[in-house]
Amino acid sequence: MTPPVWPGRLFPLGATWDGEGTNVSLFSEHATGVEVCLFDEADAETRLALTQRTAHIWHGYLPGVGPGQRYGFRVHGPWAPAEGHLFNPDKLLIDPYAKAIDGAGETGDPRVAPFSSDGARDTTDSAPVVPKCVVIDPAFDWGDDRAPRVPWHETVIYETHVRGFSIGHPDIPPDLRGTYAGLAHPASIAHLVDLGVTAVEVLPVHHIADEPALRHRGMRNYWGYSSIGFLAPDARYSASGALGQQVREFKGMVRLLHAAGLEVILDVVYNHTAEGSPSGPMLSFKGIDNRSYYRLHPDDPSSYVDFTGTGNSLNPVHPSVLRLIMDSLRYWVLEMHVDGFRFDLASALARELWDVDRLSAFFDTIHQDPVLSQVKLIAEPWDLGEGGYQVGNFPVLWTEWNGKYRDTMRDFWRGAGGGIADFASRFAGSSDLYQEDGRHPSASINFITAHDGFTMADIVAYDHKHNEANGEDNRDGTDDNRSWNSGAEGPTDDAGVVALRARRQRNLLATLLLSEGVPMLSGGDEFGRTQGGNNNAYCQDSAISWHDWALDPERERLLRFVQRLVALRRQNPVFHRHAFLTGRQTMDSGLPDVAWFRPDGRPIAQRNWRDPELRSLAVFLNGDEIPTPTDRGERLTGDSFLMIANAASERVLFTLPPKRFGLRWELALSTSEPDAENDRSYPARTEIAMEAHSLLVIRRAR
Numbered sequence: 001m002t003p004p005v006w007p008g009r010l011f012p013l014g015a016t017w018d019g020e021g022t023n024v025s026l027f028s029e030h031a032t033g034v035e036v037c038l039f040d041e042a043d044a045e046t047r048l049a050l051t052q053r054t055a056h057i058w059h060g061y062l063p064g065v066g067p068g069q070r071y072g073f074r075v076h077g078p079w080a081p082a083e084g085h086l087f088n089p090d091k092l093l094i095d096p097y098a099k100a101i102d103g104a105g106e107t108g109d110p111r112v113a114p115f116s117s118d119g120a121r122d123t124t125d126s127a128p129v130v131p132k133c134v135v136i137d138p139a140f141d142w143g144d145d146r147a148p149r150v151p152w153h154e155t156v157i158y159e160t161h162v163r164g165f166s167i168g169h170p171d172i173p174p175d176l177r178g179t180y181a182g183l184a185h186p187a188s189i190a191h192l193v194d195l196g197v198t199a200v201e202v203l204p205v206h207h208i209a210d211e212p213a214l215r216h217r218g219m220r221n222y223w224g225y226s227s228i229g230f231l232a233p234d235a236r237y238s239a240s241g242a243l244g245q246q247v248r249e250f251k252g253m254v255r256l257l258h259a260a261g262l263e264v265i266l267d268v269v270y271n272h273t274a275e276g277s278p279s280g281p282m283l284s285f286k287g288i289d290n291r292s293y294y295r296l297h298p299d300d301p302s303s304y305v306d307f308t309g310t311g312n313s314l315n316p317v318h319p320s321v322l323r324l325i326m327d328s329l330r331y332w333v334l335e336m337h338v339d340g341f342r343f344d345l346a347s348a349l350a351r352e353l354w355d356v357d358r359l360s361a362f363f364d365t366i367h368q369d370p371v372l373s374q375v376k377l378i379a380e381p382w383d384l385g386e387g388g389y390q391v392g393n394f395p396v397l398w399t400e401w402n403g404k405y406r407d408t409m410r411d412f413w414r415g416a417g418g419g420i421a422d423f424a425s426r427f428a429g430s431s432d433l434y435q436e437d438g439r440h441p442s443a444s445i446n447f448i449t450a451h452d453g454f455t456m457a458d459i460v461a462y463d464h465k466h467n468e469a470n471g472e473d474n475r476d477g478t479d480d481n482r483s484w485n486s487g488a489e490g491p492t493d494d495a496g497v498v499a500l501r502a503r504r505q506r507n508l509l510a511t512l513l514l515s516e517g518v519p520m521l522s523g524g525d526e527f528g529r530t531q532g533g534n535n536n537a538y539c540q541d542s543a544i545s546w547h548d549w550a551l552d553p554e555r556e557r558l559l560r561f562v563q564r565l566v567a568l569r570r571q572n573p574v575f576h577r578h579a580f581l582t583g584r585q586t587m588d589s590g591l592p593d594v595a596w597f598r599p600d601g602r603p604i605a606q607r608n609w610r611d612p613e614l615r616s617l618a619v620f621l622n623g624d625e626i627p628t629p630t631d632r633g634e635r636l637t638g639d640s641f642l643m644i645a646n647a648a649s650e651r652v653l654f655t656l657p658p659k660r661f662g663l664r665w666e667l668a669l670s671t672s673e674p675d676a677e678n679d680r681s682y683p684a685r686t687e688i689a690m691e692a693h694s695l696l697v698i699r700r701a702r
Helices: 162-166 186-195 212-216 245-259 285-293 319-334 346-350 361-368 403-414 421-427 495-514 553-571
Strands: 014-017 021-027 033-039 045-050 052-054 057-063 070-076 100-102 132-134 157-160 199-202 206-208 227-233 263-268 300-304 340-343 376-379 399-401 444-446 518-522 594-597 616-621 641-646 652-655 664-670 681-683 687-690 694-700
Touching (some): 021 285, 033 057, 227 245, 227 319, 263 376, 319 361, 403 421, 421 616, 495 518, 495 694, 641 652
Parallel strands (some): 444 518
Antiparallel strands (some): 641 694, 664 681
């Protein structure tokens, strides 16, 4: 018996169960008809016409239809590719507002192609190979869940992959490994808490569809930058099921991470979708309303404008597409309780016509939103279009992945670049990028490695990428790695090279975690994770990408060192200041908040800053010159430190500063002696022999 269709409501969009039935609503400005298609357990299909249309939204109410019901849409309209219309009711389409999606789909199957081999409209039914949307029950017992709300300047981000983090963890039950539940397992949480990070930034968990080329090679888009469901957590990371259980499991993960004091940040992809070019698979937006959802070339509406290198660019200039993005963001905050977002290729979202615009509707809408304006917002401030590199140009409320920080620190510690000036600027929070428009050091998300590129262990072990396993003849991935193999390419038994690599990893990690700004640690770098020189492991759902938890003594040693580093940062406010350093005294301490020294113990002169031969310096950070008060309005003070960095290839004698900066100094941390006890002391003006490629942190004795 065919269920009835009542008129229903236009909002909320998507499929919404109210306890008695389900309201269904779909935006399509140019459609002439919409059918909602219900599927039973045997995949038999029932098509129901939505006859009500209000403000370009097609809607209806299905009494008796509830959680677990699988569905999709078929949309009727003109087939006119030259005008940008690709309506085809023979193709089943995913609801853009689906809260759960069942099935990975077959993007390489010819049945999802919009065009037949002769260029005409393809008339084969795609339903057997398209994922099905699922009506969910949104109820969940959040208990006393509270967002940790860690201030930006106290935040330490851990970037990881839901599957890769726990898939090989021996202390997690096999059926939970690689899932939301696995990331929330006590063994996972213990590692993150012991490490000292405050936020977990997970690679995309929106439901994705793998690119046809990858499916043909028997691979998948492991990273997940191929979204097709902006409100649906991908069921491939669910241990409990795909008919709504993945939603509850994700919520349970967030609740447990929050209980441990850890924030959850989602890496989100709103700049493009998995449908690729106009001839790519028809899965959702392309068949619902191609002209509205995608940026079409103004001179040729049959083609897409591509700012992303994926074949298409979503069209946030259209009000209904912008609404989808904002509704998705709000859903993840209000219903899934996440704490913030990292926006992939964010510049593409800020292009009103062609140029990136700080005053775009995308920014304006977020800034006035009472929910989204109060969560953590991180931009990847570039895309592949002309003028897309926008580091330092995003508006207030936004933080940015600081690519200049990454490049500078890699160059400094491999002995390249233009001297010490760039190092000092990036270490001090990149005021040249963020201070002028009223932002703070925390606007800079400092990173040296991320999911994209070499791991920290590979930066010091490879000069060149080794991506042969990707099946693209090593053509994929960047050649601009700014790495140095320390004397041998890849694995080696040379004890000197092995020791140098270990020290150089510690240098990079210490620099990252003690710089002003917000450090982002790439998951696994804390114990030397390697990808064997693969710098583009986007398709490697394999040991190449997964965390290897079988730690040998050297990797255990590195983990302990990183734990000490994070604790040193957390316990000392000079390493996570809220305000920029000035080089002046403002709190009557008798010394400036920061001072820079040459190896001879004298202040760095103007001519020294651009001396390409100078590869060593020291920085004094004054714990008595912190202008930001405590939460109770009291004066904030802490210990003062001297950090000495020697990136030269030879040992350098460093003379400590004069007595007015400190009568005596105590060892806090050394990358050349990572296990040294903190019981050494150094009088003022002492000469310290700094080993080549090493870093030392000493604390002023009180």
